[in-house]
Amino acid sequence: MDKLLLLGDEALAQGALDAGLSGAYGYPGTPSTEIFEYVQHSKEAAQRNVHRTWSANEKTAMEEALGMSYTGKRALVTMKHVGLNVAADPFVNSGITGANGGLVVAVADDPSMHSSQNEQDSRHYGRFALVPVFEPSNQQEAYNMTFDAFALSEKYETPVIMRLVTRLSHSRAGIVRTDQLKENEIKLPENPNQFVLLPAFARTNYINLIEKQKLLEKESENSKYNEYHDGKDKSLGIIACGLGYNYVKENHVEAECEYPILKICQYPLPRKLIQKIVDECDEILVVEDGMPVVEEWLRGYLDNCLKIKGRMDGTLPRWGELDPAKLRTALGLEPHPIKEIPDIVKGRPPELCKGCPHRDSYTALNEAMKEYGPGHVFGDIGCYTLGFLPPFNAINSCVDMGASISMAVGAADSGLFPSIAVIGDSTFGHSGMTPLLDAVNSKANIVAFILDNSIVAMTGMQDSAVTGRVEDICLGIGVDKEHLRVINPLKSHHEENVKIIKDEINYNGVSVIIPRRPCIHIAAKLRKQK
Ligand SMILES: Cc1ncc(C[n+]2csc(CCOP(=O)(O)OP(=O)(O)O)c2C)c(N)n1
Numbered sequence: 001m002d003k004l005l006l007l008g009d010e011a012l013a014q015g016a017l018d019a020g021l022s023g024a025y026g027y028p029g030t031p032s033t034e035i036f037e038y039v040q041h042s043k044e045a046a047q048r049n050v051h052r053t054w055s056a057n058e059k060t061a062m063e064e065a066l067g068m069s070y071t072g073k074r075a076l077v078t079m080k081h082v083g084l085n086v087a088a089d090p091f092v093n094s095g096i097t098g099a100n101g102g103l104v105v106a107v108a109d110d111p112s113m114h115s116s117q118n119e120q121d122s123r124h125y126g127r128f129a130l131v132p133v134f135e136p137s138n139q140q141e142a143y144n145m146t147f148d149a150f151a152l153s154e155k156y157e158t159p160v161i162m163r164l165v166t167r168l169s170h171s172r173a174g175i176v177r178t179d180q181l182k183e184n185e186i187k188l189p190e191n192p193n194q195f196v197l198l199p200a201f202a203r204t205n206y207i208n209l210i211e212k213q214k215l216l217e218k219e220s221e222n223s224k225y226n227e228y229h230d231g232k233d234k235s236l237g238i239i240a241c242g243l244g245y246n247y248v249k250e251n252h253v254e255a256e257c258e259y260p261i262l263k264i265c266q267y268p269l270p271r272k273l274i275q276k277i278v279d280e281c282d283e284i285l286v287v288e289d290g291m292p293v294v295e296e297w298l299r300g301y302l303d304n305c306l307k308i309k310g311r312m313d314g315t316l317p318r319w320g321e322l323d324p325a326k327l328r329t330a331l332g333l334e335p336h337p338i339k340e341i342p343d344i345v346k347g348r349p350p351e352l353c354k355g356c357p358h359r360d361s362y363t364a365l366n367e368a369m370k371e372y373g374p375g376h377v378f379g380d381i382g383c384y385t386l387g388f389l390p391p392f393n394a395i396n397s398c399v400d401m402g403a404s405i406s407m408a409v410g411a412a413d414s415g416l417f418p419s420i421a422v423i424g425d426s427t428f429g430h431s432g433m434t435p436l437l438d439a440v441n442s443k444a445n446i447v448a449f450i451l452d453n454s455i456v457a458m459t460g461m462q463d464s465a466v467t468g469r470v471e472d473i474c475l476g477i478g479v480d481k482e483h484l485r486v487i488n489p490l491k492s493h494h495e496e497n498v499k500i501i502k503d504e505i506n507y508n509g510v511s512v513i514i515p516r517r518p519c520i521h522i523a524a525k526l527r528k529q530k
């Protein structure tokens with residue numbers, strides 16, 4: 001078969017399609033978005049009618065995929081690492097219900113926080129929920145492992161995490177495809193209580209889940225993805241996880257590595273293989289992209305295992321993305337000479353596009369807020385977060401999706417006046433509706449701006465789940481019609497918009513202002529459609 005040149009994300013998606021996928025569920029988030037988009041744009045997926053509509057958030061995506069797995073079909077859920085926090089409730093509980101049809105949870109972590117609020121490591125979630133994790137070291141493995149992840153999921157009736165990291169998600173390699181599998185037929189769970197987590201059943205399922213761990217560990221011991229490579233020099237043994245293995249290999253292109261290497265790409269950890277390398281070698285270097293997860297597990301609570309080196313003793317940087325260069329000193333190799341970075345690839349600060357509707361919204365908001373001074377505006381996550389930067393300096397927080405409205409409510413409860421929230425339309429659909437309900441129920445004195453640009457702009461123009469429905473949703477939640485205002489964020493409407501904002505600030509209760517104008521990158525397309 002011909003090779004396909006695919007991103008790590010795309011390789012995973014193609015693997016899922018070839019492994020008989022019936023439904024993909026997800027919410028966009030860098031660096032995971034391309035997994036879902038690949039399925040969405042795939043001709044095969046369209047021919048087979050594979051489900052591929054974006055979900056409102058990661059929690060609903062996880063639950064929808066669990067529903068498909070319940071019927072015996074294979075389902076994929078995609079999200080970025082912080083998305084797994086949103087999906088944590090159904091995810092952890094899906095470990096206890098277990099799966100019926102194969103259930104693969106593809107999570108892309110973002111070490112170095114290239115486009116994220118934190119750099120958490122999804123392997124922690126695997127251990128926490130007692131769910132196996134696959135962590136490919138290259139794009140071909142991302143493809144192959146997806147087959148194996150679905151098979152393992154069905155064999156042990158468990159969800160399986162596929163953990164990617166930014167560099168693997170977003171770099172390309174040639175992929176050889178294997179034979180495609182047919183989709184599963186509907187086959188409901190044999191045990192009718194499997195998905196009923198009433199305490200009596202949950203206890204039984206949990207005991208089974210704990211019992212399963214021995215078998216899953218055995219799978220890891222015998223996995224083709226966990227390999228021991230012997231080396232002559234036993235003064236050091238390297239445990240290299242996922243992409244970290246690739247980085248070790250990149251430093252040994254010309255000559256074989258003289259140290260033994262244990263490659264780990266499937267979890268739970270293969271205890272016997274680890275014991276072998278620890279017994280044989282004087283010191284152990286743990287190489288992993290993300291948090292020092294394996295290193296911490298090996299050190300144990302008292303941190304007295306002095307032969308372990310890695311991110312925690314300073315041999316490698318404690319945080320941030322790993323790369324081959326950072327590894328060289330730890331491997332006893334000469335550092336590469338540092339090259340001057342050409343101007344064309346030097347970092348440039350981000351800014352709102354020229355003509356962006358958010359610019360006019362912030363200009364009007366800033367003018368209306370002049371008399372109150374700084375510190376009153378709770379922001380959220382999307383293109384509009386750039387309103388924090390000069391020249392706007394318009395927002396004072398950015399924590400997690402939906403937090404703008406909830407934080408504004410809390411601050412208003414403390415007596416902060418005015419208390420303003422700024423949230424995008426997709427973020428509102430993701431996590432803003434429930435805090436708005438709290439605001440209505442508690443009659444909070446807030447003004448919530450829902451910046452409706454008719455698209456999920458920040459992650460690359462995906463459809464927003466609430467397009468065309470924002471007013472109806474707000475009215476349904478209980479916002480007073482009189483204080484639900486739609487404005488046109490354009491310079492020509494500036495004076496009128498400032499007045500509306502001032503009026504709503506002076507109303508004692510919940511006001512919602514919806515500045516509505518499409519993102520300039522889709523405006524032309526929308527005009528054509530009309
Ligand atoms: C839990 C979580 N999921 C996904 C993301 C990635 N993400 C950041 S902002 C955003 C949506 C932005 O869309 P919108 O609110 O419509 O604002 P816009 O960018 O269009 O201005 C997404 C999906 C994230 N940061 N956190």
Ligand code: SF4
Nearest residue numbers: 353356383457519520
């Ligand atoms: S992509 Fe669209 S929403 Fe984002 S800054 Fe540019 S114009 Fe504004």
